[in-house]
């Protein structure tokens with residue numbers, strides 16, 4: 001719309017004259033600030049569009065959620081949690097999809113996210129059959145760095161899977177989808193609603209009904225509903241296995257049978273599966289969360305025992321963002 005000069009919206013980051021220079025006023029965005037392009041994806045209650053900011057010409061992925069549908073599906077908490085966790089990741093420079101801003105209108109919520117031009121990791125694994133060891137090492141290392149940052153903030157993802165690892169234009173990994181995340185130390189919903197204040201240790205939380213995606217869910221989430229950062233380490237083990245084998249470790253026609261296999265830690269390793277990768281997967285797919293490799297590492301310094309595993313020989317964890325990801329072949 002025509003901007004009235006005297007009240008022209010300052011949507012860029014320049015300070016407005018009359019304000020001291022280090023103060024930048026950001027005006028609340030609205031759909032009018034963007035040109036909405038093609039649909040790049042659909043969620044169970046969201047549609048994601050490729051969009052361009054009319055002021056900067058920058059491209060974003062805008063996730064649009066219908067309020068009516070969210071309320072009907074009783075997912076209001078999920079949506080609020082996604083925004084809350086994305087905000088906590090605002091200072092992360094790498095390894096996560098970033099949230100630039102949110103706004104809403106009567107019917108919808110809008111999340112302006114970084115655009116992961118190369119989509120989800122999953123199709124890159126399946127299309128290619130599986131990854132070679134160089135690719136597997138690189139992407140496992142980037143995911144591990146993301147988990148170190150996330151767990152360092154006391155956040156458990158709880159639904160880590162190759163569909164939730166996106167790839168940016170340079171093919172670097174971006175973890176996304178934080179609606180199922182748990183923030184350690186916050187009062188658990190069950191505590192506030194139920195009278196009995198059940199003991200929950202700091203590192204693990206008693207769980208309410210949430211369970212992640214069948215193939216990647218950890219045994220503890222299926223049995224006693226307690227999740228901890230080690231629950232993400234289990235999913236991490238499943239993802240490494242899947243990059244090497246091309247399929248997740250726990251597979252079956254029925255979800256119930258997948259759960260049975262997970263609870264028994266019943267998986268096979270195909271012939272030709274790289275031995276050193278098999279060893280690492282074997283140290284992560286351990287039924288007892290506290291016995292998983294990395295479970296007892298100090299959160300503040302990262303997963304030193306996983307980084308030290310021979311599988312990561314040759315990986316410089318600090319230099320990953322500057323590296324060119326190995327071609328998927």
Ligand SMILES: Nc1ncnc2c1ncn2[C@@H]1O[C@H](COP(=O)(O)OP(=O)(O)OP(=O)(O)O)[C@@H](O)[C@H]1O
Nearest residue numbers: 040041042043044045046048061097113114115116
């Ligand atoms: N920042 C992004 N950049 C590029 N593509 C994205 C981005 N965010 C989401 N997508 C794509 O849009 C699709 C829908 O994502 P969205 O997060 O809305 O739903 P979902 O989490 O995939 O589904 P559900 O809500 O059922 O879990 C996904 O398949 C994803 O590939």
Ligand SMILES: O=C(O)[C@@H]1CCC(=O)N(CCc2ccc(Cl)cc2)[C@H]1c1ccccc1Cl
Nearest residue numbers: 067070071076079080083102103104109110
């Ligand atoms: O949590 C927040 O930061 C704000 C607070 C103000 C606000 O009204 N909302 C929307 C809350 C909301 C969530 C779900 C539905 Cl279905 C309707 C409204 C929240 C919101 C705004 C825009 C995008 C997402 C969210 Cl959760």
